[in-house]
Structures are given as C-alpha cells and as structure tokens.
Amino acid sequence: MSFRQPRFPAMPPRAAEEAARVVVVGAGLVGLTAALDLARRGVPVVVVDDDDTVSVGSRAICFAKRTLEIYGRLGLGARFLEKGVTWKVGRVFHRDRETYSFDLLPEEGHEYPAFVNLQQYYAEAWLVEACTETGLVDLRWRHAVTGIENGAQAVRLAVETPFGAYALHADWVLACDGARSFLRRALGLRFEGQVFQDRFLIADVRMQADFPAERWFWFDPPFHPGQSVLLHKQPDDLWRIDFQLGWDADPEAEKDPARVSARIAAMLGPGRPFELEWVSIYTFRCRRMERFRHGRTIFLGDAAHQVSPFGARGGNGGVQDADNLCWKLAAVLSGEAPESLLDSYDAERIPAADENILHSTRATDFITPKNEAARAYRDAVLELAARYAFARPFVNSGRLSRPYLGYGEPAPDAPILRQGRPDWLLRHIGADGGFTLLARGEAAETGIRTLIIGRDIEDHSGLIAERYRLAEGEAVLIRPDQHICARLPARERDAILSARARVLGR
Amino acid sequence: MISDPDAFYAALMDAHRGLSPEESRRLDAKLVLILADRIGDLPTLLEAIAMARAAGSGPVADRLAKEAPRA
Numbered sequence: 001m002s003f004r005q006p007r008f009p010a011m012p013p014r015a016a017e018e019a020a021r022v023v024v025v026g027a028g029l030v031g032l033t034a035a036l037d038l039a040r041r042g043v044p045v046v047v048v049d050d051d052d053t054v055s056v057g058s059r060a061i062c063f064a065k066r067t068l069e070i071y072g073r074l075g076l077g078a079r080f081l082e083k084g085v086t087w088k089v090g091r092v093f094h095r096d097r098e099t100y101s102f103d104l105l106p107e108e109g110h111e112y113p114a115f116v117n118l119q120q121y122y123a124e125a126w127l128v129e130a131c132t133e134t135g136l137v138d139l140r141w142r143h144a145v146t147g148i149e150n151g152a153q154a155v156r157l158a159v160e161t162p163f164g165a166y167a168l169h170a171d172w173v174l175a176c177d178g179a180r181s182f183l184r185r186a187l188g189l190r191f192e193g194q195v196f197q198d199r200f201l202i203a204d205v206r207m208q209a210d211f212p213a214e215r216w217f218w219f220d221p222p223f224h225p226g227q228s229v230l231l232h233k234q235p236d237d238l239w240r241i242d243f244q245l246g247w248d249a250d251p252e253a254e255k256d257p258a259r260v261s262a263r264i265a266a267m268l269g270p271g272r273p274f275e276l277e278w279v280s281i282y283t284f285r286c287r288r289m290e291r292f293r294h295g296r297t298i299f300l301g302d303a304a305h306q307v308s309p310f311g312a313r314g315g316n317g318g319v320q321d322a323d324n325l326c327w328k329l330a331a332v333l334s335g336e337a338p339e340s341l342l343d344s345y346d347a348e349r350i351p352a353a354d355e356n357i358l359h360s361t362r363a364t365d366f367i368t369p370k371n372e373a374a375r376a377y378r379d380a381v382l383e384l385a386a387r388y389a390f391a392r393p394f395v396n397s398g399r400l401s402r403p404y405l406g407y408g409e410p411a412p413d414a415p416i417l418r419q420g421r422p423d424w425l426l427r428h429i430g431a432d433g434g435f436t437l438l439a440r441g442e443a444a445e446t447g448i449r450t451l452i453i454g455r456d457i458e459d460h461s462g463l464i465a466e467r468y469r470l471a472e473g474e475a476v477l478i479r480p481d482q483h484i485c486a487r488l489p490a491r492e493r494d495a496i497l498s499a500r501a502r503v504l505g506r
Numbered sequence: 507m508i509s510d511p512d513a514f515y516a517a518l519m520d521a522h523r524g525l526s527p528e529e530s531r532r533l534d535a536k537l538v539l540i541l542a543d544r545i546g547d548l549p550t551l552l553e554a555i556a557m558a559r560a561a562g563s564g565p566v567a568d569r570l571a572k573e574a575p576r577a
C-alpha cells in the first residue's frame with residue numbers, strides 16, 4: 001500500500017479576462033485548507049497552482065491536535081484519525097543510551113490526540129477531493145501567477161497556463177504560494193529572519209519494522225557521531241529519518257542514494273532491508289513578513305512566515321492561519337462585518353507566528369549549538385538529564401506545536417451524549433459556520449446557535465463542567481473558528497449580541 | 507554568604523582537577539544548571555547573569571557595568 005502521486009489535468013483559460021471574488025494562489029496545504037474553509041461557508045473560490053500535483057515527498061508529517069480539530073470542523077477529521085499514526089511518546093537518546101522519555105499526556109476525553117503522523121500529500125489529496133465535492137472550488141492546475149497589481153478596489157493577477165495567458169481580477173487574493181512566494185517578491189515585500197548554519201538530510205524510508213509509534217531523537221549517536229538524528233513513523237510502513245549534517249556538508253554529494261543508504265544502514269543495523277522513498281537536503285530558516293495583510297492581498301502559511309521543522313509548526317501554523325482568516329473574510333463578503341475585521345488577522349496571527357518562530361529558533365539553537373559555550377551547555381543538559389529529572393525540561397529537540405492562546409483559548413473538546421448517543425462537543429461548535437453560545441441554564445433568544453448543557457447536549461462525563469467551569473446561568477460565546485471570545489450571563493441578550501458585534505468589528 | 511568560602515573554593519578547584527578544558531567547561535555548565543535549579547527564581551538568575559557579564563574589565567564588561575546591579 002502506498003500513495004500514488006496524482007496528476008491533475010490543466011485546463012485552458014476560459015477568457016482573456018476573468019473576475020472572481022476570492023482567488024487563492026497556491027494549492028498547497030494552506031491554500032487548499034483556506035479554499036475548503038471558504039467553500040464550507042458558501043463562498044466560491046478560484047484556486048490557481050503552478051503545478052499539477054500535491055506535495056512531492058511527504059514534507060509535513062506531524063499534525064497537531066488543534067489542526068486535527070480544524071480538519072474535523074471541515075469534515076476530514078475521521079480520515080486523519082483512520083489513516084494517520086497516533087503517537088504520544090517521545091524518547092531522547094544521548095550517545096549510546098536513552099536519556100529520558102516523555103509522554104505528551106493527552107488527557108482523555110478529546111476526539112483528537114496530541115499528534116497524528118501523516119504524509120502531507122495525503123492531507124492535500126483529501127483536501128482536493130473535499131474541495132471538488134463542494135462544487136464551489138474552481139481548482140486550476142498549472143495556472144501560474146506571473147504578475148500582480150494590488151489595487152485598492154481589486155487585484156489583477158496575470159496567470160500563465162500551458163494554453164496561454166489570461167488576467168484574473170479578484171476582490172480578494174489569499175497568497176498561499178509557499179516560502180518562495182512569488183506574490184511576496186512581486187510586491188517587493190520583505191521577508192527577514194535567520195538562517196541556521198546547518199544542513200539536514202531528510203529521508204523517507206520504506207521498511208517493515210516493529211519499532212513503536214514514538215518519536216525518537218538522538219543527540220550524538222554512535223551511528224552518526226557529533227550530530228543529531230530524528231526518527232518518526234508514518235503510515236504505509238514509511239519512516240521519516242532526519243540526519244543533521246553540519247554546515248560543511250556538500251548537499252549534492254549527500255543526496256547520493258548510496259551514501260544515504262549507508263547512513264541509514266549504520267543506524268538500523270544489519271539485517272533490516274529498506275527502500276529509499278524520498279531524499280532531500282534542507283537548510284532551515286525562521287523568518288516572517290512584517291505584515292500579512294496588504295490591502296486586498298493577504299498572506300498565509302509559509303508565504304507569510306517560515307520556521308524550522310523542529311516542533312512541527314510550519315504546516316500547523318499555516319492551517320491555523322486559514323482557520324483564523326476564512327470566517328472573517330466570509331463575514332466581510334456577506335456584509336456581516338466591516339473590512340477592518342481583516343486587520344484582526346494580522347493582530348492575531350503575527351504574534352502566533354512570532355511564538356512559533358521563537359520556539360523553533362530555540363529548538364534549532366539547542367540542536368545546532370552555535371559556539372563552544374552553547375555546545376558545552378547542551379552536552380551538560382543532556383548529561384544531567386539522564387540522571388536528574390530537573391534538567392529534562394531544558395532538553396529541546398523541538399517544542400511541539402500547540403495553539404497560540406493570545407486571542408482566546410480554542411474551545412476544549414469533551415465527550416457528550418446527544419439524543420442519548422455518544423458524540424463530541426466540538427463537532428457542534430462552529431459546524432454551521434457561525435458563532436455558538438454554550439450555556440448552562442436558560443439562555444436568551446439571540447438567533448445565535450445555542451447549545452444548552454442538559455437540554456441539547458448531556459455532559460455525562462462531567463468534562464464540560466471541568467473544562468468550561470460555567471456557573472448556572474453563565475455562557476461562553478465561541479467564534480466560528482472555535483475560539484472562546486466572551487464569558488457572560490446566558491440570559492442577557494444585549495450583552496451577548498454586543499459581544500458578537502464587537503468580535504465582528506462592528 | 508557561604509560559611510567557609512575557602513573550603514568551597516577548594517572543592518571547586520578539586521572538581522576540575524584532571525579535566526581537559528572541554529570537560530571543565532562542561533562541568534561548570536552542569537554546576538550552573540544545578541545551582542540555577544536550586545535558586546529557581548528567574549529574576550535572580552537574570553540578575554546573576556548580568557552581574558557576571560558586568561564584572562571584570564574589557565569593552566563588554568565596561569559597557570555592561572553601567573547596567574548591571576551591584577549586589
């Protein structure tokens with residue numbers, strides 16, 4: 001069982017000049033997520049991509065709980081759970097022994113676990129299917145954007161296809177065209193940050209192995225002295241192995257399959273046949289744009305910010321950008337909110353990107369010590385950690401992606417009974433695209449979708465009580481992206497409506 | 507104040523005996539981490555870092571001496 005790389009057909013332009021309300025540039029993980037989110041809200045979207053397939057090589061593999069909840073809201077959660085490898089234990093090795101292990105301790109009572117490992121191409125292929133099924137997403141493969149005029153009233157995109165060029169006039173453009181973003185460069189926007197002076201060999205290896213579904217990280221192992229190695233399990237008997245190579249490594253020579261195979265054989269030991277599926281060499285960077293919204297062109301995902309993969313914050317962060325922006329854009333398009341609501345995307349997601357960059361920078365600095373002192377401290381931490389628990393929190397092989405809390409806590413999930421049947425709370429929050437009021441006791445009639453505990457849903461596990469701490473007569477107002485935005489008396493209609501109006505920027 | 511500074515100092519010197527410069531450096535790093543854990547108070551630790559950077563001479567210390575607290 002393995003993935004078959006799809007090739008999507010390219011279509012000729014329909015006309016020399018076309019218009020669309022929303023154009024997503026880039027059908028990568030983030031662009032496809034944004035397109036599906038908008039389509040689920042009834043907004044038709046044109047998506048253009050310069051390529052004709054999904055991610056080549058698996059790239060992102062670790063999908064975090066919040067991301068899974070977003071895919072749950074978009075109707076794809078079950079596929080991630082079914083196909084993905086759920087894991088929660090990480091082990092850290094130093095030289096020839098295990099230093100310690102950690103459990104991400106996912107509390108019980110959430111539909112989604114802390115992490116699921118899945119190749120990015122599966123996620124993208126499912127997103128393409130789901131987008132197509134909505135009938136609202138016009139996916140255009142091998143339509144490359146080659147020019148942009150970012151006007152105050154509309155954006156004009158020049159698009160090239162194998163059949164000729166055309167112009168696409170958009171009210172709004174979501175720039176999801178990846179780390180090398182053409183749109184960002186074409187608009188002359190800065191993308192600054194730090195390059196880590198190190199190279200990493202990333203390999204996906206196919207083998208039958210009975211290693212557990214855990215994250216294993218080695219510092220200075222005997223099979224790869226002086227450097228670090230990471231091992232992760234993926235579905236389809238695929239294993240992700242990252243070898244740190246150092247700055248002096250020759251990227252071309254290192255890609256030689258014989259050389260890569262020798263490294264892997266040294267790691268796995270004799271008698272373990274394997275096949276190389278994908279090999280790539282990376283130098284990692286952390287950087288972001290100063291602002292993500294530029295009038296009618298809004299940047300998301302790697303186009304807006306880039307991190308090193310330690311902590312799995314790139315794809316997860318980008319999906320959370322889409323989660324944050326799409327309901328706002330839909331509200332602006334429907335006239336429910338003023339355009340200024342879109343500025344809150346910047347205000348909310350720039351600090352989130354900074355947090356991701358901070359964590360990923362610190363992890364990379366730990367893994368790649370910059371000088372003698374940094375190396376001495378790193379090794380000191382590892383030596384202490386093997387013996388003393390106090391030193392373990394210093395070990396940083398990647399602080400794994402967690403939601404940013406700066407604009408409210410994502411509504412926690414909880415098992416519920418609905419009409420006597422087991423169900424999950426989050427499935428009923430934001431599912432209709434709007435705000436949700438979750439209340440204990442009588443609630444005012446507001447027109448907002450209201451869930452009354454004890455009437456509409458049953459908190460049989462007591463976990464809603466524990467996680468929301470609602471007093472009798474109290475409610476929380478939850479945004480369409482499942483973030484809690486207000487806590488207020490359930491019966492006060494005006495207070496509830498004005499809280500919603502405030503969140504909508506009115 | 508430690509009751510017997512000389513004894514502590516001697517123990518510190520003893521701990522480094524026979525170590526290569528690299529091993530010494532790692533030993534000191536381990537000590538710093540253990541002591542930091544015992545102190546357990548971030549502002550105190552940041553103050554200690556500033557004090558260490560400011561003491562002594564040379565362009566860096568001279569610049570930092572102005573900002574660092576005097577304990």
Ligand SMILES: Cc1cc2nc3c(=O)[nH]c(=O)nc-3n(C[C@H](O)[C@H](O)[C@H](O)COP(=O)(O)OP(=O)(O)OC[C@H]3O[C@@H](n4cnc5c(N)ncnc54)[C@H](O)[C@@H]3O)c2cc1C
Binds near residue numbers: 029060120178301316
């Ligand atoms: C080795 C590795 C491991 C990683 N591991 C993880 C992980 O475990 N978890 C995680 O969350 N993230 C991980 N990431 C990061 C993750 O892969 C990226 O953050 C994610 O792909 C970003 O998605 P995106 O849609 O913003 O950009 P991309 O996936 O790069 O998509 C951009 C799309 O835009 C298209 N495009 C570009 N230019 C144009 C143009 N001019 N016109 C039209 N289309 C265009 C491209 O063809 C592409 O389809 C990893 C990355 C790497 C390299």
